Amino acid sequence: MRISISREKIHNSFVEKVQELSGQNLLDCYQCGKCSAGCPSVAQMDLLPNQIIRFAQLGLEEELRNCQSIWVCASCLTCNVRCPKGINIAEVLEAIRQILLRHREDRVKIEDMTTEEKCSVPPIALVSNFRKSTS
Amino acid sequence: MKLSYYPGCTLKNQAKNFEDSTLCALKRLDIEVEELSRWNCCGTVYSLTTDDLMHHLAPIRNLIRAKEAGSDSMMTLCAMCYNTLKRANERVKAEPEDLEKINNFMYREEIDYQGDVKVLHLLEILRDNVKPETIQAKIVKPLKDLKVANYYGCMLVRPKDIGLDDPENPTVMENLVSDLGAEPLDFPYRTECCGSYQTVDNPDMVVDRTFKILSSATSRGADVIAVSCPLCAFNLDHRQRETIKKHPEFKTIPILYFTQLMAIALGCGIDDLRLDLHYVDPKPILKEKGCI
Numbered sequence: 001m002r003i004s005i006s007r008e009k010i011h012n013s014f015v016e017k018v019q020e021l022s023g024q025n026l027l028d029c030y031q032c033g034k035c036s037a038g039c040p041s042v043a044q045m046d047l048l049p050n051q052i053i054r055f056a057q058l059g060l061e062e063e064l065r066n067c068q069s070i071w072v073c074a075s076c077l078t079c080n081v082r083c084p085k086g087i088n089i090a091e092v093l094e095a096i097r098q099i100l101l102r103h104r105e106d107r108v109k110i111e112d113m114t115t116e117e118k119c120s121v122p123p124i125a126l127v128s129n130f131r132k133s134t135s
Numbered sequence: 136m137k138l139s140y141y142p143g144c145t146l147k148n149q150a151k152n153f154e155d156s157t158l159c160a161l162k163r164l165d166i167e168v169e170e171l172s173r174w175n176c177c178g179t180v181y182s183l184t185t186d187d188l189m190h191h192l193a194p195i196r197n198l199i200r201a202k203e204a205g206s207d208s209m210m211t212l213c214a215m216c217y218n219t220l221k222r223a224n225e226r227v228k229a230e231p232e233d234l235e236k237i238n239n240f241m242y243r244e245e246i247d248y249q250g251d252v253k254v255l256h257l258l259e260i261l262r263d264n265v266k267p268e269t270i271q272a273k274i275v276k277p278l279k280d281l282k283v284a285n286y287y288g289c290m291l292v293r294p295k296d297i298g299l300d301d302p303e304n305p306t307v308m309e310n311l312v313s314d315l316g317a318e319p320l321d322f323p324y325r326t327e328c329c330g331s332y333q334t335v336d337n338p339d340m341v342v343d344r345t346f347k348i349l350s351s352a353t354s355r356g357a358d359v360i361a362v363s364c365p366l367c368a369f370n371l372d373h374r375q376r377e378t379i380k381k382h383p384e385f386k387t388i389p390i391l392y393f394t395q396l397m398a399i400a401l402g403c404g405i406d407d408l409r410l411d412l413h414y415v416d417p418k419p420i421l422k423e424k425g426c427i
Binding site: 020022023040041077078088091095122124125131 | 143144145148149150176178179180182183184185186187190213215289293294295302303326327328330331332333334335336337340343344365366369
């Protein structure tokens, strides 16, 4: 992975928006990795939770917008509970999801789901999935 | 304490076993609850962005219903409902400006919400208000020889200030299950997420979780898994179908709601258990252990 870091990126409005929507101070994170160690979804993630915070600190908007990690997160809050600095990592991932969803970049397209697919899971699954993956 | 019972969507269909077993068990324990009138879906998840008041309307509207019913407390069974309702409640209690905005938006409601209804889960109601001796005195069929692995999942115990027990080492279900005469078993994945809503568009992830969580319990000799969430129940029970396909060596295990265990112990009939709603049939092991 080739990443370029610049002063402009670090001060970009995307980072500001992530902090505003998440209510978290990204610079609190000192990369201990406990969030990633506890996350049950890591096997399916391209960026680990601690890497997402690091990328957000550096303003790497493109990489964050395109990562799969935010969509395989199950909001289990294990990261939040284990962070020694009290950072809510789950809120940071939610902020990035919401930035995309609020521009209608939906992860799940309800209109493409078959009736059979929709009936194969209980209502609680559909509602929570649509809250997290659709606008 | 006047208790309004909030069922949530899934307890009226796929998880009717959770509701029916609870209502029978509560009757045996002389705990009176009244189903909330005109309740609506709680939203299932608590919106994690700072600015999203719109998604807190649904939970607060339910709390208004509780207030209209003259209740000071609302009882939930589903862990996700518990988490969503309680977090929204705590949010508006801590932020009066947000509460005002929410009340103003719902101006057609007859009353404003003041933050004065408590959101409680049945496990904490039992732990904090019912002596073990009271439960034990009413037991008709102790669950002797039944080894129960208690699965909490996420939403009962996280975040720390909302959870009803310790997020890393909760004990409330183990204590209840012991009071019922069964043997609680420890295993390392009691609070590990089942995959939750990933079951809709990423079921393979749930299959891997189910395999990991349940194998850990069965390798320690568990007869059944006890849960308190219809989504956990779906993922851990119904997704065993896909788990066997992917892992042929996987040993299936029945998933029961903790209230079904209560109902059995307190002498409720088999009709109150709705065992027809399970994928992995609990009847064989329950018969073998003399529970039914």
